[in-house]
Amino acid sequence: MLLPAVDVADGQAVRLVQGEAGSETSYGDPLAAAMAWQEAGADWIHLVDLDAAFGRGSNRELLAEVTGKLDVQVELSGGIRDDDSLEAALATGARRVNIGTAALEDPEWCDRIISQYGDRVAIGLDVRGRTLAARGWTKEGGDLYEVLERLERAGCERYVVTDVTKDGMLQGPNLDLYRDLCARTEKPIVASGGVSSLDDLRALSTLVSDGVEGVIVGKALYAGAFTLTEALELTRGGDK
Numbered sequence: 001m002l003l004p005a006v007d008v009a010d011g012q013a014v015r016l017v018q019g020e021a022g023s024e025t026s027y028g029d030p031l032a033a034a035m036a037w038q039e040a041g042a043d044w045i046h047l048v049d050l051d052a053a054f055g056r057g058s059n060r061e062l063l064a065e066v067t068g069k070l071d072v073q074v075e076l077s078g079g080i081r082d083d084d085s086l087e088a089a090l091a092t093g094a095r096r097v098n099i100g101t102a103a104l105e106d107p108e109w110c111d112r113i114i115s116q117y118g119d120r121v122a123i124g125l126d127v128r129g130r131t132l133a134a135r136g137w138t139k140e141g142g143d144l145y146e147v148l149e150r151l152e153r154a155g156c157e158r159y160v161v162t163d164v165t166k167d168g169m170l171q172g173p174n175l176d177l178y179r180d181l182c183a184r185t186e187k188p189i190v191a192s193g194g195v196s197s198l199d200d201l202r203a204l205s206t207l208v209s210d211g212v213e214g215v216i217v218g219k220a221l222y223a224g225a226f227t228l229t230e231a232l233e234l235t236r237g238g239d240k
């Protein structure tokens, strides 16, 4: 499963480097970007409100509009931290929401929504080394493996795992991280961060049998390193 990313800051589709505020490259209208990925054949869009993730604003209405206009499944992320933001996110029609900061800062709420919403909730594990990152990746959020054990006990259905140091760098994904996590959970993992080439997708494909279910691709698509058509053909088995 391949999820093109549309990250939104100040109403624009952007890509950051290692999640650093101020490192944005702008790619224009988020709806146009998402529609372009849909028209190229994507089954999913990973749609992120970066301002909400950083706690410096919100693009809630815009993301609801984009989600409402898409025919493909949407994974909605960024700033979903309480009942109000969760209900608003689910009301957009997004198939799945991704919880990052709140999974680290509010474990009780997180456990409750995992049991209430099942696979409509994925937990975003954004990591540097084995330390989790929260609040727009500006704060440390604890030890990856301790938090993973807690989430396993809570019954988390899916993990979206980003190596922050790889994100936006176009230097390849952290395959060791995904291998390691797959050995610690039976639940599917969506890999994110660093994909730079079709060879990176081929390398991630070798981890599908271990539990890597999907991959989020951002900068490589926007920078034209390969086309979405090529990537989908490869991930759907048409090109080895």
Ligand SMILES: O=C(O)c1ccccc1N[C@@H]1O[C@H](COP(=O)(O)O)[C@@H](O)[C@H]1O
Pocket (backbone or CB within 6 Å): 007, 016, 018, 019, 020, 048, 050, 052, 053, 054, 077, 078, 079, 080, 081, 098, 099, 100, 101, 102, 124, 125, 126, 134, 135, 136, 137, 167
């Ligand atoms: O996607 C990014 O580039 C990104 C950069 C900096 C911070 C967050 C980023 N992404 C997404 O934000 C959610 C976390 O949001 P929250 O902590 O729940 O508010 C994370 O899952 C990433 O998908």
